[in-house]
Structures are given as structure tokens and as C-alpha cells.
Amino acid sequence: MFALLLALGSSLAYGCADFFGGLGARKAHALRTVVVAAPASLAVELVLWPLLGASFSPATLGWGAASGLASAAAFVLLYRTLAIGPMNVLSPVTALVSAALPAGVGLLQSEHLAVAGILGLPLALVAVVLVSTGPGTGATRPSRGALLLAFGAGAAIAGQLIFLHQAPSDSGVAPLIIGRAVSSAITLAAAGLLHRALGPERPAYAMSAAAGALDSVANLLFLLAARGGDLAVVAVIVALYPAGTVLLACGVTAERVHRGQLLGLGTAAVAVSLLAAT
Known part of the structure; x- marks a missing residue:
């Protein structure tokens, strides 16, 4: 149950980070936003070091670096995906893949679910799609390339x-x-190489830093949840x-929530209740 609460906290923190990061990206190029967010995120994790400890074994270095590479790839693929295709189609594809792959890995690692979990897991995957789907006319179909990028972005997040x-x-x-040091180095290097193409606009420092700090909190809560619970359940909740x-x-920008998203929120509540009973 405690792992489930940590996963919910991680999910909420990731959602808030995306909100502030999205607002920041409206002020300047998305890469400029990340240039501020990444160091802020790393700073939070360095503050947590003396509080929670850190052991830099070879295995930790390897898996941490791999997570950083995946994080950098996820950023590039996700923004490229949403730039070339309909968000209301591609965003749920990315979210679904990012949930399904870790869930599959967890089950392959011999994680076992009770009956409630067997019912709640697919229901949660349905909720992921519904809450990710934005309003659209349905007239625009994504290209095969855009779908491949969406799968790639989801796979990178899952990785x-x-x-x-x-x-x-x-x-x-x-x-x-x-992981954050690796992804920050890659992002800063990319920003340096593409400096002229990023435009003259300055990033929204406060919102970008908030996005980075919340992302660190989300990563920490996910890590603690995954260590205390089943990856199959934790990843889907996140x-x-x-x-x-x-x-x-x-609540903040007065955007309307359409019926599909309301249905998704309700479905998520039912799914979480079932998963909490496992």
C-alpha cells in the first residue's frame, strides 16, 4: 500500500513537472527550458544525497548512466513526436508504451498479482490512454513515422x-x-551546438526550475516505490x-476537461482502488 502511495505521488509530481515545463516552453524554445530545468533537478538530487545516502558501485554507475541516456532520448523523441503529429493521438500512444513495457518487464521478472491486480492493471492502462487524450476532430491521422517516434518516446521513458x-x-x-548528470550533459551540449537555432527568447526561469525540481521529486518517489513494490504496478500508476x-x-489556466479525460480520471480511481487491494 505504501509503495502505491509513493507511485501516486510520483505520478502527480511528473504531471506537475510537465505542466510547468509546458508553460515554460511557451515562453522560449523547449531546449532552453530544459537547460534550466536539468541543473535545477540535479541540484535537488545533490541536496538529497546527505539525507538519503548514495553508493556509487559499478552497477549503480552503469544503470544510472543508462537511465540518463534514456531520459535524454525521451526528451528529444517526445517533443519531436508532438511537433509533427496530432497530440491527441500520439500522446496516449507514448503514455501507453511507457506504462506497458515496464509492466511487462516486472511480470517477466516473476512478479505476481492477486485477482484484484489482474483486473486493475489493464483498467489502469485504459485510464492512461483516456487521461492522455486531448480533444480533436479526428480528421488528422498520424503518419507512420510519427507513430514510430511516439513508440520510441514511450520506449525511452519506459527505459x-x-x-x-x-x-x-x-x-x-x-x-x-x-542519470541526471548524464542527461544534463547531453542537453547542455545540444543547446550549445544549436544555440543560434533556439531563438533570442529567454526561458521562464522560475517555471523551468520548478519543472526540474518536481521531476527530481517524481524520480525519487518512483525509485522508492519500485524498491518497495512491484514494478508492474508502480510503472502503470506512475x-x-x-x-x-x-x-x-x-484549475490554473482554466482549460476545459473533456468527457474522455473525466472518464479516464474515474477509471484511474477504480484501477488504483483495485491495485491497492493486491
């Missing part, structure tokens, strides 16, 4: 979660620090992060 889960359980926050973004957009 980050899986690699963090594979890190030694006694490594503290070391996998997070290594993938409900669009619900947090939807609720914030509704």
Missing part, C-alpha cells in the same frame, strides 16, 4: 524507469544523480501522470 529499477536497492539516490497535468491546467 528510464526500468534502468532506475535495476540499480542496486542499497544505492540510495546515486542512480538519480548519475504513467497516469497526465491526470495531474490535466487537473492543473483546469
Whole structure:
């Protein structure tokens, strides 16, 4: 039950991070937002180091670096995906893949679910799709290339979660620090190479830093949840992060929540209740 609460907290933090990151990206190029968010995220993890400890074993370094590479790839693929195709189709594809792959890995690693979990897991996957889906006319179909990118983005997000889960359980926050250092280095290098193409706009420093700090909190809560519970359950709950973004957009920027998303929120509540009973 405690792992489930941590997963819900991680999902909410990821959703809030996406909300602030999205607002920041409206002010300037998305890469400029990440240039601020990534160091802020790393700073939070360094503050957590003396509190939660960190053990930098070879296995931790390897899995942490792999998670950082996956995180950097996820950023590039996700924004490219949403730039070339209909978001209301591609976003749920990405979210579903990011949930299903870690769930599959968890089940392959001999994780067992009770009857309630067997019912709740597919229901949660349905909720992931519903809360991720935005309103659309249905007239635009994504190209095959856009769908492949969406699958790639989801796979990269899933890879980050899986690699963090594979890190030694006694490594503290070391996998997070290594992962964020790697992804930050890649992002900063990309920003330096593409400096002229990013435009003159300055990033929204406060919102970008908030997005980075919340992302660190989300990563930490996921790591703790995965260490204390089943990856199959934790990953699916975490993938409900669009619900947090939807609720914030509704309350802060007065965006409308359409019927499908409301249905998704209700479905998520039922799914979480079933998973909590496992």
C-alpha cells in the first residue's frame, strides 16, 4: 500500500513537472527550458544525497548512466513526436508504451498479482490512454513515422524507469544523480551546438526550475516505490501522470476537461482502488 502511495505521488509530481515545463516552453524554445530545468533537478538530487545516502558501485554507475541516456532520448523523441503529429493521438500512444513495457518487464521478472491486480492493471492502462487524450476532430491521422517516434518516446521513458529499477536497492539516490548528470550533459551540449537555432527568447526561469525540481521529486518517489513494490504496478500508476497535468491546467489556466479525460480520471480511481487491494 505504501509503495502505491509513493507511485501516486510520483505520478502527480511528473504531471506537475510537465505542466510547468509546458508553460515554460511557451515562453522560449523547449531546449532552453530544459537547460534550466536539468541543473535545477540535479541540484535537488545533490541536496538529497546527505539525507538519503548514495553508493556509487559499478552497477549503480552503469544503470544510472543508462537511465540518463534514456531520459535524454525521451526528451528529444517526445517533443519531436508532438511537433509533427496530432497530440491527441500520439500522446496516449507514448503514455501507453511507457506504462506497458515496464509492466511487462516486472511480470517477466516473476512478479505476481492477486485477482484484484489482474483486473486493475489493464483498467489502469485504459485510464492512461483516456487521461492522455486531448480533444480533436479526428480528421488528422498520424503518419507512420510519427507513430514510430511516439513508440520510441514511450520506449525511452519506459527505459528510464526500468534502468532506475535495476540499480542496486542499497544505492540510495546515486542512480538519480548519475542519470541526471548524464542527461544534463547531453542537453547542455545540444543547446550549445544549436544555440543560434533556439531563438533570442529567454526561458521562464522560475517555471523551468520548478519543472526540474518536481521531476527530481517524481524520480525519487518512483525509485522508492519500485524498491518497495512491484514494478508492474508502480510503472502503470506512475504513467497516469497526465491526470495531474490535466487537473492543473483546469484549475490554473482554466482549460476545459473533456468527457474522455473525466472518464479516464474515474477509471484511474477504480484501477488504483483495485491495485491497492493486491
